[in-house]
Amino acid sequence: GHVQPPPPQNVTLLSKDFDMILTWTPGEGSPPDVTYTVRYESQERMDKWMKVPHCKNIHRTSCDLTCVLPKFVKVRARVKAVSGRFQSAWVESQFKEYHLDVELAPPVLNVNVEENSTRVNASFPLASCVESLSWMYDLNLWEAGSKDKKQYEGIFRKNTVTIDTTALRGNYCLSARSSFQSIDFKHSKFSQPVCVLLNHKG
Numbered sequence: 395g396h397v398q399p400p401p402p403q404n405v406t407l408l409s410k411d412f413d414m415i416l417t418w419t420p421g422e423g424s425p426p427d428v429t430y431t432v433r434y435e436s437q438e439r440m441d442k443w444m445k446v447p448h449c450k451n452i453h454r455t456s457c458d459l460t461c462v463l464p465k466f467v468k469v470r471a472r473v474k475a476v477s478g479r480f481q482s483a484w485v486e487s488q489f490k491e492y493h494l495d496v497e498l499a500p501p502v503l504n505v506n507v508e509e510n511s512t513r514v515n516a517s518f519p520l521a522s523c524v525e526s527l528s529w530m531y532d533l534n535l536w537e538a539g540s541k542d543k544k545q546y547e548g549i550f551r552k553n554t555v556t557i558d559t560t561a562l563r564g565n566y567c568l569s570a571r572s573s574f575q576s577i578d579f580k581h582s583k584f585s586q587p588v589c590v591l592l593n594h595k596g
Contacts, residue, residue, distance in 0.1 A: 399428050399477040402455075407471050407487035411499035412520050413460040414492055416471045418485070420455065425477045432457040434471040436464050437489065443472065451476060461523035465492050493527075498572040498582035501531050501551075505568055505588050507559075512590065515554040516570050530573045532581070538565040538589055548573070562592045 400421025407416050416432055432449035435442055449457035463469045468489040475482040501516035516531045533546040533555055546555055559566075567589040573581040 398480045399424055399475040399482050401482035401485050402473050402475055405473055405485045405487050407490045409495050409497040412496060412524060413458060414463055415456055415458050416487060417456045418473050421475060428475050428477045429453055430473050430475055432471055432473045434463060434469055437468040460521045463492060493576040498574060498580060500582045500585035501570050501572050503568055503570055503585060503588050505590055507590050510560045512557045512559050513554050514568060518551060518572060531570045532573055533570045535566060535568050538567050559592045565589055566592050
């Protein structure tokens with residue numbers, strides 16, 4: 395005989411690396427055939443829970459809501475467990491606002507060493523729906539082993555930085571972080587350094 399499955403636990407709407415994801419853990423003693431269904435509501439339309447077609451009767455314990463949630467408004471999500479004809483109560487997450495709560499990931503640097511210059515651009519692991527937002531990046535350049543960093547700040551995401559390296563000799567490292575101006579200024583951690591040999595007379 396089937397019984398009502400236990401409700402999901404630890405239901406959390408979290409922002410990770412530019413994405414908004416609902417996560418949860420199975421309730422204790424969940425049957426093996428349990429699936430989950432997710433809905434969300436926004437603060438401008440309270441009590442109107444919207445369906446999420448790609449997170450209906452799913453087996454996994456997370457749902458990517460990045461391009462589903464409306465922007466610039468607080469939202470929350472809820473999830474229920476389903477087993478056969480039985481379902482648990484809904485469990486709700488806290489409210490989050492995409493821009494205020496988004497957690498940034500460091501960009502990936504592409505470094506191109508030419509004769510007297512080095513061209514650097516940063517690529518971001520962004521979902522298409524947030525492509526248009528004005529993500530920026532800050533870039534640091536320093537000689538390996540030195541604490542003295544040259545900073546290039548507030549570079550628009552799609553822009554390439556050209557560094558004149560005529561006077562630089564030796565091993566130089568570059569690292570960047572994503573930044574974003576919403577109500578307050580936020581930024582990611584710096585990326586792993588990429589080091590290159592400049593003007594190396596082999």
